[in-house]
Amino acid sequence: MIKRILTHNFSLLNVDAVKLDFRWNYKNVVSPYHRIYYIAGGEGEISHFEKKLKLESGYLYIIPSFTLCNLVCSxxxxxxFVQFFGESSDGISLFAENRSIFKVPAMEIDILNFKRLLLINPGRGINRSDDPKIYEKDVFYQEYQELNHQQNTAQFLETQGILLQLMARFSGPEIITQRERQQIPVKILDTISHIVVSLHLPLSVTSLAARIHQNSEYFSRLFQQYTGSRPLAYITERRIERxxxxxxxSNAKYADIAQQTGFENLSxxxxxxxxxxxxxxxxxxxxHSAQT
Incomplete structure (x- = not known):
């Protein structure tokens, strides 16, 4: 169980305490990272399709990565708030089976964790604008990742620990619906890592199976057993996420994006x-650009 949980690690992007007003009003926001909010006062609303949650004082909220939502403060x-990327050794998000927005009552430790996260990670707020279409740019992601590289070991471990604690607040079975997995074989983990860094290359079941010296059909069944997806479906999902x-x-042309993500052509x-x-x-x- 512990090994399974600790296959997930997180990379801090932003953390801050802010006072928002009617200008915090954005539609169709979707981000490649997780967001967790603690509301200390006032009220607002976040919504995901037909699901709406009132932002109330004393509650925690999470918006998992790639979850389309609207943000409103009247x-x-x-x-x-804290924004962070999540990674796992099996390439599967904790929220892969349930990408939605969630709310839980905050505890005293949550407030202390946010304050501690701010203290050990100064200058990690969104200083340019709170508009996602402005601050969600690759150059800014790189800037904050560089700050992560500058953390000493104590800061890094404590930041990871706090993010794990905050994520644990949303780990109930009604939210995290992933099935229990056995320990994933090394060859499957190695294949997942290979896929993630090779999305721009031609990938086939035959070549992936040959790479780890397995029969194609056996490899495909084994891969599905431990990831929940057949290899080609898994590859396609990762390519579309990328x-x-x-x-x-970025401002890359669609043809260039198609090439970078391993598609035969733009069509x-x-x-x-x-x-x-x-x-x-x-x-x-x-x-996404119409966020106003």
Missing amino acids: GSLDQY AQYLIMT HFSRTFKKITGMSPGEYKKK
Whole structure:
């Protein structure tokens, strides 16, 4: 159990305590990282399709990565927030089976954790703008990742520990619905790592199986057993997630994104993108850029 949990690690992006007003009003926000809010005063609202949650004092909220939502504050809102990337050795998000927004009552330790996170990670607020279309750019991600590299060992471990504690507040079975997994074989973990760094290359079941000296059919069944997806479906999902990230954080042409994510051509990329997201790349970009 402990080994399974600790396969997840986190990379801090932003943390701050802010006072928001009516200008905090953004639609169709979708980010490649997790967000957790603690509301210290005032009120607002976050919504995900038909699900709406009132932002109330004394509660914690999470918006998992790649969860489309709207953010609204009609009056004032005192908010602690942390934004961070999540990674796992099996390439599967904790919220892969349930990408939505969630709310839990805050405890005293949560407030202390936010304050401690702020203390050991100074200068990690969003100083340019609170508009996602401005601060969600690859150059800013790189800037904050460099700050992570500058953390000493104590700061790094304590930051990881606090993020784990905050994530644990949303680990109930009604939220984390992933099935229990056995310890993943080394060859499958190695294949997942290879896929993640090789999305731009041609990948096939035959080549992946040959790489770890296994029969293709046996490899495919084993891969599905430990990831929940057949290899080609898994590869496609990771490619589209990477494409979403590139569309949101760069000005790359769709043809270049198709090439960087391993699609044969722009037409194949566009069809697959729409099949998985329900929108064409252009519609996805326009919707994201229309945050006002």
